[in-house]
Amino acid sequence: MYNLNKEKNLLIKRLLCMLLLVTLLLPSQVSTLKVAQAATNTSKVTxxxxxxxxxxxxxxxxxxxxxxxxxxxxxxxxxxxxxxxxxxxxxxxxxxxxxxxxxxxxxxxxxxxxxxxxxxxxxxxxxxxxxxxxxxxxxxxxxxxxxxxVGKRFDFKKMFSGNWSQDSYRTWYSNNGINVSATYKLKLEGGSILLYRVYKDKETFITSFCGLSYNKKTNVVKTITELSDASKLPKNWRTMKEGRHFQSFKLSYNSKKHCLTLTFNKKSYSFYTNIVYGVKK
The missing domain is CATH 2.40.128.280 (Lipocalin)
Known part of the structure; x- marks a missing residue:
């Protein structure tokens, strides 16, 4: 009889503890739900x-x-x-x-x-x-x-020092086009990167990349593009996805050589502003 009463008392204590826990946790859950709903509501575009x-x-x-x-x-x-x-x-x-x-x-x-x-x-x-x-x-x-x-558009102008302030406005070539199978031309304008292929004096536009952000510590530029044909890209970049997608490039600049190097997927191509297409130095 004593053991039975003891078990009943223990059971009542457990039930009371469970009720207390529910009472404490329920307001927290309701509050979390309200916060989640508020976050959903504030994310609606107006x-x-x-x-x-x-x-x-x-x-x-x-x-x-x-x-x-x-x-x-x-x-x-x-x-x-x-x-x-x-x-x-x-x-x-x-x-x-x-x-x-x-x-x-x-x-x-x-x-x-x-x-x-x-x-x-x-x-x-x-x-x-x-x-x-x-x-x-x-x-x-x-x-x-x-x-x-206004005032927030991505810009290449202040990325590097030295000759960059002049070079960033110029046209860049991967080579002079003499005795090579392919030459690539690059332009930086209005926060965009334009890429062309040049062969026998004929330019073929490949794609443009719109700059979104730049990480100064890693020198990585995040862009977005709509690439229609990856086969036109420089050979080592042809694994790039087609269609609309984000694309990141690591940039490095050698002021003395007027050289800009873009790296995608650990594959790099260099472009120069002191090269004149079709003219041997």
Missing amino acids: IGNFEGSWEASGYALGKSEYTAYLVMRVKADGSFSIYDQEAGNPGISGMMTVVDEDTVSVECDSVDFDSPWPELQLTDELRYHFYNENQVRITYNDKSIVFSK
Whole structure:
């Protein structure tokens, strides 16, 4: 009898402990759920994410089409414009509405001759993707342009010292094209890298890479591209993925030799500004 009462008391104590634990843990779980829901709600894109002034990257993703002249302005009420800041020409203006997580609808007052997307209709949709709060990709049909908040666009100008301030504006060649099977040409402009193949004085555009960020400690530039044909790349880079993807390069610069070296997947190619294509030193 004594043992039975002892067991009952022990069981009651265990039940009380379990109830106490549930009472303590339940508010914590509810609070965690609320925090998770709040995080989900705050991650929803609104016109507020687009609000402000934005400048386009040097070139459309994967293309040789110059876009650095474009500026996009969006107001809190959704009114927007995209125009040519260099010539002052109008492009697109109207109202923008967020449809879902990757689409905005636009009701345009005008779609003029300097529109980055000439096929855009007065009522249409644009696709978007935010890389971060300062960089957004906007796509129509097969043309994507990365816009950065004014003052936040990636730039190659201040990456290195020495002759870099002059070299960064120049054209770079892998060799002079004499008695070689292939020469590659590189340009840096508006935060973009443009790559060409040159053979018998004929240039073939390969792709463009839009710079997103630069790590000063590792000298690695993170870019995004839309690569259509990897077989056109320099031989040791042909394992690069095709389509839209992030692509990182390690950069090194020799000021005395006017030499820029890009490394992808441990395979490097060097380009020079003091080489003139077709001219032997």
